[in-house]
Each structure stands twice: as C-alpha cells, then as structure tokens.
Amino acid sequence: VIPEGYGHLLERPLFAHLATTRPDGRPQSHPMWFVYRDGLLRFTSRSDRPQSRNLRANPVLSLSILDPDEPYRYLGLEAVLEDIEPDPTGSMWYELAARYGLEGVRLDDPSTRVVLVARPTRFWHQ
Amino acid sequence: VIPEGYGHLLERPLFAHLATTRPDGRPQSHPMWFVYRDGLLRFTSRSDRPQSRNLRANPVLSLSILDPDEPYRYLGLEAVLEDIEPDPTGSMWYELAARYGLEGVRLDDPSTRVVLVARPTRFWHQ
Numbered sequence: 386v387i388p389e390g391y392g393h394l395l396e397r398p399l400f401a402h403l404a405t406t407r408p409d410g411r412p413q414s415h416p417m418w419f420v421y422r423d424g425l426l427r428f429t430s431r432s433d434r435p436q437s438r439n440l441r442a443n444p445v446l447s448l449s450i451l452d453p454d455e456p457y458r459y460l461g462l463e464a465v466l467e468d469i470e471p472d473p474t475g476s477m478w479y480e481l482a483a484r485y486g487l488e489g490v491r492l493d494d495p496s497t498r499v500v501l502v503a504r505p506t507r508f509w510h511q
Numbered sequence: 512v513i514p515e516g517y518g519h520l521l522e523r524p525l526f527a528h529l530a531t532t533r534p535d536g537r538p539q540s541h542p543m544w545f546v547y548r549d550g551l552l553r554f555t556s557r558s559d560r561p562q563s564r565n566l567r568a569n570p571v572l573s574l575s576i577l578d579p580d581e582p583y584r585y586l587g588l589e590a591v592l593e594d595i596e597p598d599p600t601g602s603m604w605y606e607l608a609a610r611y612g613l614e615g616v617r618l619d620d621p622s623t624r625v626v627l628v629a630r631p632t633r634f635w636h637q
Contacts, residue, residue, distance in 0.1 A: 400577055400582065402528030402530075402540050402542070402575050403540065404528075404530035404531075404538035404539055404540035404573075405530070405538050406532050406536055406537065406538045410532055410536060410569060410571075411532065411569075411571045411573070411589065412530035412531050412532045412538050412539075412569075412571065412572060412573045413530055413538075413573045413587075413589075414528050414529065414530035414540065414573040414574055414575040414587065415575055415587065416528070416575050416577050416585050443536060443537075443538075445536075445537045445538065446538060447530070447537070447538045447539045447540040448540055449528050449540040449541055449542050451526055451542050456526065457613075459542050461539075461540065461541065463537065463539075487583075
C-alpha cells in the first residue's frame with residue numbers, strides 16, 4: 386500500500402533514483418525516468434546498460450523519490466522485476482521524454498532499447 | 512578522478528541518493544545529506560539504520576547526484592566504507608543541517624548517531 390500523502394510522488398514526472406545490485410554484490414545507483422501505471426513501474430533502458438545487466442542477475446530493485454516541495458520527505462520502495470521487454474522502436478523512451486518535457490529529440494538507434502517492468506512490493510517513507 | 516565539470520555536484524548541498532546492498536543481496540536506495548572533504552565522503556546516520564547495517568555487512572556503496580541546473584546531467588560514483596565513527600553528540604548531523612539550511616532543529620537523542628566515512632573509488636557521469 387502506498388503511504389498516505391505520498392502517492393503524488395509516483396504520479397509526477399520526478400527523477401527516481403534506482404538502486405540495483407551488480408552480479409558481484411556491489412550496489413549501483415542510477416537516476417531514472419519512470420511511469421507508474423496499473424500497479425507497475427516502467428523504465429526505459431538499453432539491454433547493454435548496467436541497470437539491465439544487474440536486474441537480469443538480481444531482479445530486486447529499490448527506488449527513492451524526493452518530494453521537491455518538501456525536501457525532507459521522500460518515498461522509498463522495493464520492487465521486483467517482472468519483465469524486460471524489447472522496445473526496438475523506443476516507444477517507452479518517447480513516452481517518458483514527453484512526460485518529462487524533453488521535446489524534439491530523436492533517438493539515433495533505439496534497437497537495443499528495453500522496458501524494465503517492476504512491481505512494488507514494499508514502501509517506506511520519511 | 513572527478514570528471515571535469517562535475518566537481519561542483521560534490522561541493523554543493525545537494526541530496527545524494529545512496530545505494531547499499533542488504534545482507535541478503537537486495538539493494539536499497541536512500542536520499543542522504545553528505546559532505547565531501549579531503550577526498551572523503553561523510554554522511555550522518557544512526558547505528559540502527561539500514562544504511563549502517565547494510566554497510567557493516569557490505570562496505571561498498573554507490574551514489575547518484577543530479578545536477579539541479581541541468582537535470583539530464585548527473586554524477587555517479589562508487590565508494591568504499593572506511594569507517595563508521597560514533598558521533599554521540601550528533602556533531603556531523605549539526606554540521607550537515609547547517610550546510611543544508613535546516614536551522615533551529617535539535618536532535619532529541621543523538622546517542623546512536625554515527626558518521627559514515629567513505630572513499631570514492633570510481634566515478635561516471637552523463
């Protein structure tokens with residue numbers, strides 16, 4: 386259950402910082418665009434990026450999203466990867482670029498684009 | 512070596528998102544205050560917080576820091592924990608509260624406060 390008063394942090398086009406675990410156990414932090422819809426988080430990445438490689442090896446991820454209006458509030462969550470979907474047209478990249486207000490940019494080569502799909506399993510907040 | 516043009520992200524009072532690995536290998540993301548001085552990162556935490564517990568088990572951490580002026584730029588780094596220093600007066604908390612502009616707040620009970628000290632070993636950027 387999303388903590389009361391924190392749901393707007395999943396609705397707004399904020400940067401989420403994604404923590405993944407590398408195959409050797411080291412953590413890695415990456416700022417990410419995201420969209421949360423029908424109970425699932427979606428991110429755009431590429432199949433050769435660390436995020437994708439790490440999640441193929443360890444499908445658990447964590448996010449932290451700061452409230453830009455009250456910077457001592459944040460939403461944290463843990464999620465489990467459900468799928469890595471090929472996205473060779475970059476459709477999710479374009480959807481997120483529009484959501485985040487990045488206009489007029491075209492991907493040079495979307496052939497390795499993927500959508501990371503994850504289901505939140507636990508939330509915390511401050 | 513800090514990438515050219517990205518050093519200001521370590522100097523300014525920005526939130527860093529800290530990725531740590533839990534003892535069972537799951538990642539966890541936490542927004543953190545920090546200060547970077549003499550080649551070392553310092554954070555305030557408590558000995559019973561997940562950050563401290565995770566770093567005692569796995570001393571590698573990763574940070575991502577967005578450039579608030581150009582949100583598609585960010586600095587990423589990996590660091591290795593050097594020490595968890597007891598800070599029973601909360602001195603690092605007060606130093607960071609002043610750095611981040613949080614005025615007039617007193618800690619109720621700083622007895623479990625610690626300083627996480629880490630040395631960056633690798634940087635990346637976008």
